[in-house]
Amino acid sequence: MMKAQTDEILRLNNIYKRLLANAAVKLYEGEGRIVGPNEVEVRQIDGTKISYTAKHILIATGSRAQKPNIPGHELAITSDEALSLEDFPKRAIVLGGGYIAVEFASIWRGMGATVDLFFRKELPLRGFDDEMRALVARNLEGRGINLHPQTSLAELIKTDDGIKVISSHGEEFVADVVLFATGRIPNTKRLNLEAVGVELDQAGAVDEYSRTNIPSIWAVGDATNRINLTPVALMEATCFANTVFGGKPTKADYTNVACAVFCIPPLAVVGLSEEEAVEKATGDILVFTSGFNPMKNTISGRQEKTLMKLIVDEKTDKGIAIALKCGATKAQFDSTVGIHPSSAEEFVTMRTVTRRIAYKAKPQTSL
Amino acid sequence: MNKCVLRGCVPKKLLVYASKYTHEFEDSHGFGWKYDTEPSHDWSTLIANKNAELQRLTGIYKNILNNANVKLIEGRGKVIDPHTVDVDGKIYTTRNILIAVGGRPFIPDIPGREFAIDSDAALDLPSKPKKIAIVGGGYIALEFAGIFNGLNSEVHVFIRQKKVLRGFDEDVRDFVGEQMSLRGIEFHTEESPEAIIKAGDGSFSLKTSKGTVDGFSHVMFATGRKPNTKNLGLENVGVKLAKNGAIEVDEYSRTSVPSIYAVGDVTDRINLTPVALMEGMALAKTLFQNDPTKPDYRAVPCAVFSQPPIGTVGLTEEQAIEQYGDIDVFTSNFKPLKATLSGLPDRVFMKLIVCANTNKVLGVHMCGEDSPEIIQGFGVAVKAGLTKADFDATVGVHPTAAEEFVTMRTPTRKIRKESSEAAATRSLEKGTNLDSILDMLDKVLPELSCPVSLFTYYNPILKRGLGKFMSSIRDVGVQGLVVPDVPLEETEFLRKEALNNSIELVLLTTPTTPTERMKRIVDASEGFIYLVSSIGVTGARASVSGKVQSLLKDIKEATDKPVAVGFGISKPEHVKQIAGWGADGVIVGSAMVRLLGDAKSPAEGLKELESLTKSLKSALL
Numbered sequence A: 001m002m003k004a005q006t007d008e009i010l011r012l013n014n015i016y017k018r019l020l021a022n023a024a025v026k027l028y029e030g031e032g033r034i035v036g037p038n039e040v041e042v043r044q045i046d047g048t049k050i051s052y053t054a055k056h057i058l059i060a061t062g063s064r065a066q067k068p069n070i071p072g073h074e075l076a077i078t079s080d081e082a083l084s085l086e087d088f089p090k091r092a093i094v095l096g097g098g099y100i101a102v103e104f105a106s107i108w109r110g111m112g113a114t115v116d117l118f119f120r121k122e123l124p125l126r127g128f129d130d131e132m133r134a135l136v137a138r139n140l141e142g143r144g145i146n147l148h149p150q151t152s153l154a155e156l157i158k159t160d161d162g163i164k165v166i167s168s169h170g171e172e173f174v175a176d177v178v179l180f181a182t183g184r185i186p187n188t189k190r191l192n193l194e195a196v197g198v199e200l201d202q203a204g205a206v207d208e209y210s211r212t213n214i215p216s217i218w219a220v221g222d223a224t225n226r227i228n229l230t231p232v233a234l235m236e237a238t239c240f241a242n243t244v245f246g247g248k249p250t251k252a253d254y255t256n257v258a259c260a261v262f263c264i265p266p267l268a269v270v271g272l273s274e275e276e277a278v279e280k281a282t283g284d285i286l287v288f289t290s291g292f293n294p295m296k297n298t299i300s301g302r303q304e305k306t307l308m309k310l311i312v313d314e315k316t317d318k319g320i321a322i323a324l325k326c327g328a329t330k331a332q333f334d335s336t337v338g339i340h341p342s343s344a345e346e347f348v349t350m351r352t353v354t355r356r357i358a359y360k361a362k363p364q365t366s367l
Numbered sequence B: 001m002n003k004c005v006l007r008g009c010v011p012k013k014l015l016v017y018a019s020k021y022t023h024e025f026e027d028s029h030g031f032g033w034k035y036d037t038e039p040s041h042d043w044s045t046l047i048a049n050k051n052a053e054l055q056r057l058t059g060i061y062k063n064i065l066n067n068a069n070v071k072l073i074e075g076r077g078k079v080i081d082p083h084t085v086d087v088d089g090k091i092y093t094t095r096n097i098l099i100a101v102g103g104r105p106f107i108p109d110i111p112g113r114e115f116a117i118d119s120d121a122a123l124d125l126p127s128k129p130k131k132i133a134i135v136g137g138g139y140i141a142l143e144f145a146g147i148f149n150g151l152n153s154e155v156h157v158f159i160r161q162k163k164v165l166r167g168f169d170e171d172v173r174d175f176v177g178e179q180m181s182l183r184g185i186e187f188h189t190e191e192s193p194e195a196i197i198k199a200g201d202g203s204f205s206l207k208t209s210k211g212t213v214d215g216f217s218h219v220m221f222a223t224g225r226k227p228n229t230k231n232l233g234l235e236n237v238g239v240k241l242a243k244n245g246a247i248e249v250d251e252y253s254r255t256s257v258p259s260i261y262a263v264g265d266v267t268d269r270i271n272l273t274p275v276a277l278m279e280g281m282a283l284a285k286t287l288f289q290n291d292p293t294k295p296d297y298r299a300v301p302c303a304v305f306s307q308p309p310i311g312t313v314g315l316t317e318e319q320a321i322e323q324y325g326d327i328d329v330f331t332s333n334f335k336p337l338k339a340t341l342s343g344l345p346d347r348v349f350m351k352l353i354v355c356a357n358t359n360k361v362l363g364v365h366m367c368g369e370d371s372p373e374i375i376q377g378f379g380v381a382v383k384a385g386l387t388k389a390d391f392d393a394t395v396g397v398h399p400t401a402a403e404e405f406v407t408m409r410t411p412t413r414k415i416r417k418e419s420s421e422a423a424a425t426r427s428l429e430k431g432t433n434l435d436s437i438l439d440m441l442d443k444v445l446p447e448l449s450c451p452v453s454l455f456t457y458y459n460p461i462l463k464r465g466l467g468k469f470m471s472s473i474r475d476v477g478v479q480g481l482v483v484p485d486v487p488l489e490e491t492e493f494l495r496k497e498a499l500n501n502s503i504e505l506v507l508l509t510t511p512t513t514p515t516e517r518m519k520r521i522v523d524a525s526e527g528f529i530y531l532v533s534s535i536g537v538t539g540a541r542a543s544v545s546g547k548v549q550s551l552l553k554d555i556k557e558a559t560d561k562p563v564a565v566g567f568g569i570s571k572p573e574h575v576k577q578i579a580g581w582g583a584d585g586v587i588v589g590s591a592m593v594r595l596l597g598d599a600k601s602p603a604e605g606l607k608e609l610e611s612l613t614k615s616l617k618s619a620l621l
Helices: A002-022 A099-110 A130-142 A230-244 A274-280 A295-300 A330-334 A344-348 B002-007 B009-031 B043-067 B139-150 B170-182 B273-288 B317-324 B337-342 B371-383 B388-393 B402-406 B420-429 B434-447 B458-464 B466-476 B492-500 B515-524 B547-558 B572-580 B590-598 B602-618
Strands: A030-036 A039-044 A049-053 A057-059 A063-065 A091-095 A114-119 A146-149 A153-159 A162-167 A172-175 A177-180 A184-186 A217-219 A259-261 A267-269 A285-292 A306-313 A355-357 B077-081 B084-087 B090-093 B097-099 B103-105 B131-135 B154-158 B186-188 B193-198 B204-208 B211-216 B218-221 B225-227 B260-262 B302-304 B310-314 B327-334 B348-355 B361-367 B413-415 B453-455 B480-482 B504-509 B529-532 B563-566 B585-587
Touching (some): A091 A099, A091 A162, A099 A114, A099 A130, A130 A146, A130 A306, A162 A177, A274 A285, A274 A355, A295 B009, A306 A330, A330 A344, A344 B371, B002 B009, B002 B043, B009 B139, B131 B139, B131 B204, B131 B211, B170 B361, B204 B218, B310 B371, B317 B327, B317 B348, B348 B402, B371 B402, B388 B402, B434 B466, B458 B466, B492 B504, B504 B515, B547 B563, B572 B585
Parallel strands (some): A057 A217, A091 A177, A114 A146, B131 B154, B131 B218, B480 B504, B504 B529, B529 B563, B563 B585
Antiparallel strands (some): A039 A049, A153 A162, A285 A306, A285 A355, B077 B084, B103 B225, B193 B204, B204 B211, B302 B310, B327 B348, B327 B413, B348 B361
């Protein structure tokens, strides 16, 4: 399987190279650094350095995995290595509560590994809707992943039998692979940004048009740490192209960006979580939920629930990717006939409110 | 609603799930999975579990009725009068009567029909069919074909038409037929069933209009459903029925008897469970909430659980062209990520149809894994009247197949009513008429080395008078004539007059022309055969439909006369393709009209026309 995967990745890479070539884009391979507001230097594979001047410089170097400084951290891998392990990890330990951690936990568990997942909070996927996070955790456990909430790792020690791991609660585990998936940071260290005066590492490092504090230098994607999703990078880049070359200054729109976490079973969300909705509310919030064991599971006997949730602003009736983008109302959802039998049809047939959250004016504090 | 849960959607979907595993097992090898033995399937386990689940669901529905204080009376019901119902002899009076008895499968009356099974029986077979003939080209036939094929039966599907799923978008019909064939289902097209014969060994032979196929363990008919209105006493009460037995209702689902209503398949409107649901809810609002509500049939999403499945909402391309004229069509046909490792020939097809004037998305179609779930969400968008710009402003979810729908940047084709009609209107406005054309031809023809044909609607011929028209064009040296708006049956008198004047009448055949008719057309056509290369209104298309290749083959088998392909040809690549497939010539229209129309002057236009024609011609050499 790994060979097939590598072949496919090479094939896709070649396709992308061809796309660039067909668009008359010159591709220079090597290590790049910025040496001036309009100058880039590339150290090529053979060691020689070439300089290029440009009217505009766009930084899109992405992010890299960050490993916490735990004793023995050199024994742990990041997602980079996890995607091309030579041997299947029979026992895996994953540190982290974000999408990368839960996705790898699911992948390895799905292939039969013993998986232990450690994360700092009570539930994985901080930032997502709490009710959904709880179900994801329950489902991960249902599939046999051992969850260790509010637990970190204290030390990793190499042994003959594998990697011995000591948790922050003092428990000991042994694993063939320990994956640190605790976060990614913008990949800007060796770009020589400080010398040029570009500040990319703080929040707000680029403006709404993706321009840095240096007028000729721009940045998009994970390097700017806004919403770190491929299609969002695509959107930021398209807006940049329109602004700089299309004569139409365009700001990227970050509202209602849909996203998915490919744990098993997966999670997909768009718009505000219940917590965010309540926080931003100017009136009552209506919550519609549908929790059920999907048809397929009733035959297979698997006990695994599907949860679907719709959050509506009662005053405006506005409820969610495409629909939310244009302010579609719950009435519009309801007027759409369902496709049967499907799970999706639940979203257009939610008649009864599960709970109403009454609007509470925020208390005025004097501090 | 009883049909759906017990003998429709639910058991069907369970069987679809069961039958998908074979493909998944095949898929899995590329992902590294090995088994010592191939997984085997136990039919009785599946049926038993399926039936247990149906029992459970029926129980749940009974509870729901109970909890809503609905009194459930089981028995055989009949309507006695506008306010009276008889159930197994007991009489009940009521203010309103709602009939929702659904439909039942229809099997045509051919010899041996007693051997045929319908979808009800197919859901409860005692054992798996070894070799099954499924007659029908609709969604039921395709779904069962996929089910039995997935469970390793040998499946043959017999359809009357050229393609499956009449009424669906043409691209989707082509795509699903191809994908199902790749999975091993054998299609017999343009065949009508004539008889079922039982052989000595207990197997069945199916005799059709094209021949006989033997050795079937089962013959299933999925040839349509009829409203279940027999023996309900409706005719006696004065409830009007349509010819096929459907109960006629107004927009509020009221029948011809004021106190009697009907919803669902028995009214034969859109026969889908959620539509019946919508009709029922609208009626409840009308009758009991003092809120007269008409069910809204626009943009009803629907799915076919074939393998691969289909999800669709809104108009087909053909409907969109008819209703909106100018449209932009975006398509994407690709190998999904999953299939790249498995090596299986699975592909996904996705299509957006957009109104060119308002940018509104008129139709969304998809055939591939998960399409039903995906299309449901897009149904909200289409129902809400969203535009392509709205779609494009939505960020994709990556990596998915669905994100294709929000990243389709370049139209695959633009249909503009840049048809002969529009071109004709423009030239008429400039004062062109038959006499001016004849004058021009009189001067120019002697200098041409190639024969000239005229392409005209019937009206100018009628106006001039048939005989006069033919002799006038012959007098200036015209050799051929094409009249696209006169169908084959009515060309007789045209042909006679043309022949009298040594004019060759060229006839057209299209991708939707049934084979029998095509043969009559090629027999009758003089000069050459004009093969229309795409359906719908002409307009320079992005690429020639692959159907042309097979159509050319069919026509070449039917005649030795030369074949020229036209409608939408505009590039040397088109010409090369078509020539490669065996065509004797290509016909270019819109591309030239557009070129001349866009040019800054007639002289410049002619120059550009010259270079276009040269480039097209060189692709032939």
